[in-house]
Amino acid sequence: MRSPLLLLVLTYAVTIAVLALIPGQDAEGHPTPPMSLFHAFYFVSYTATTIGFGEIPSAFSDGQRLWVIFTVYASVVVWIYSIGTLIALLQDRAFRRALAERSFARQVRRIASPFYLVCGYGETGGVLVRALTDRHRRAVVIDLDEDRINLLRLETHREHVPALVGDARRPSTLLAAGLRSPWCAGVVALTDVNRTNLKVAIATKLMHPQVKAICRADSHDVEANMASFGTDHIFDPFDTFALYLATALQAPCLVLLVTWLSGLGDEPLAEPIYPPAKGLWILCGYGRFGTALYRHLKAEGVELVVVEADPARTGEPPGGVVKGRGTEPETLEQAQIGRAVGLVAGTDDDATNLSILMTAKAMSPGLFLVARENHRDNQDLFEAVGAQILMHPSSIIADRIRVLLATPLLSEFAKYARYREHDWACELVSRIAALVEDRVPEVWEVAIDQDQSPAIYNVGKGVLVTLAALLCDPWDRDRPMTVIALMLVRKSDRILLPDPKSPLRRGDRLLFCGSSLARSRMLWTLQNSNALDYVLSGESHHPGTLWRWGTETLRRWKVRRSG
Amino acid sequence: MNLEKVVFGFFIVLALTLNFGFFVGELDNPDHHNEWELFAVVVVNLIATILKFGDRTQIGAILLSTSLVAMLQLIAAVLVWVVAVHVTGDGLTPKITASIVSLTGGAMIANVISVVLLVIETFVLRR
8 A cells, every 4th residue: 555655656756856856947938937836736636537627827947847847647547547556445344354254343432232242143043133133132243154154243233243254163263253241141053064164163251251151062972062161152053953853752842932932022932842752753863963862762661663774884773674765665565654644854954854744644644744944944834744753953053042131031931831730731831821821831930039020129128028029010019910930049949839928038030921011010019119018918008199199080080980 | 784774764764854954044034045955845744644654553553643744744834935925915024934844844843853762762662
């Protein structure tokens, strides 16, 4: 950048100086003193930029013309060269990238609320960022692929999402994305490369140990590695889904419960799914997904036949495999499709999976079908083929992480609920179904602290506030609200479905589900001490004579109207 | 010896010396202040400014800012000169000359700071 500018200055200086030394002539041809530096600068300015006004202020002498010939060639060429270099610099990829990085770092520094650093904006990252911003949480995105970042810029999120094309393996990229920022609440590594996720987890734990590290990992090897240095949450899509399916076989109510509670916004309630627990299941594909599924289903005592095209590469389960892709009727025949109750199409190729499902459906229409969907683009095809359960690795991970980040208590609730009886879950499901009509319930957390619930936190000594107080309507305390207390957390204790009579203490955390109306009413009780007094005592005593007179009059007026 | 450093130092010091050369003399006497000298000061200062581009260090930033200040002052001086001589036709009256010279005096202060910073930087690097 320097040399063209220096050349330009030098050319101007020399041409102006010499031009201001050469004598001129007037209209009659008499010699006149040379033009001034100012006139020389003016002349060179319009000549160099190829504007060219002619010989001003008066016609030139031959000596001046001789020099002007040199001036024109030198200054015009140098000027074009300089301009060309400067424009090329502005278009330079490296330069623009440097500018983009600076503006990204500035945007991240300006964030003044907790944000999550998401590495990898693939399908999982996309779903997660959408879910976070919908709940007014900030996110910062890094991805290696420029196309994905451009895609992100085209999408509209409720919160601005700073995004950078960069390599998450480089610590400098992570630092620019605010890893050390006091507002950084967590780092989520979701790239499809295990090593990158591992590197991000290591960098997070080294550079900002207090921050939560949440990673996706596809192999047990990497999972163990991540766990070894304290990565907070590790998600394996295949393991997660295998566990889900195994649970669905044994405890369909529990699966339904968790699905409903972790539903998003205005979704309709999902229909219960009852996969047949007794009978033979055919498992097509014994890769990472198949292996995880085999392990979990075997643990539940399900009878399994594995179909795999290349057992030499994937390894073989103890019971042996039926060799083949599963797309041909012969292979499925060999796998005894006649007496099978369910089939899982679990290869890593969507075309193969679809073909397996279609063949199987034609051979045995009553079969329960589970499909692995590798790419979101094929959603319509999988819906058309009519599989009862669709397994999409990216959205499974995104759902889990969303629940974990947005409502951490729900994530814990799901974990503890797994140890309960099946009937317990079924009863809770029917209670929730009675509570909300056909939309998923709202799930929210309440902490008994100064910030979220000042009314309860600052209640007078000797006043006992029980959970029941929160569960009744602050407008009419005899009317029960459409809400269920799911869990009470007190220090290390986790009480599922706590008794309404249990007293609340400072520092308690609670998880509720119910209608959005109940949620806003509960907020009232939590924050307004008058509302809390009413709920506790049944009397609303408002301070101030004027206020009391107003309410009295209103009450009398109401009585007269009804009577 | 680094040629780039020589050129860099040369222009920064030359900017100061030329500036001083123009500045000395009676404040309001146009005979003591040559227009060619002012021309040279402007050109050399421009070159010094451009040479300072692209240095990302703290001291580099201050060096560039001193040069920008000097340029601002010098351009103001040149404008006063051009307006007085070519636009209003007043010529170099003592009043005009005084304002031109004092403007370049300000530029000289900036150039002095520039040179001092250069010397400091050299010492720091030595250690």
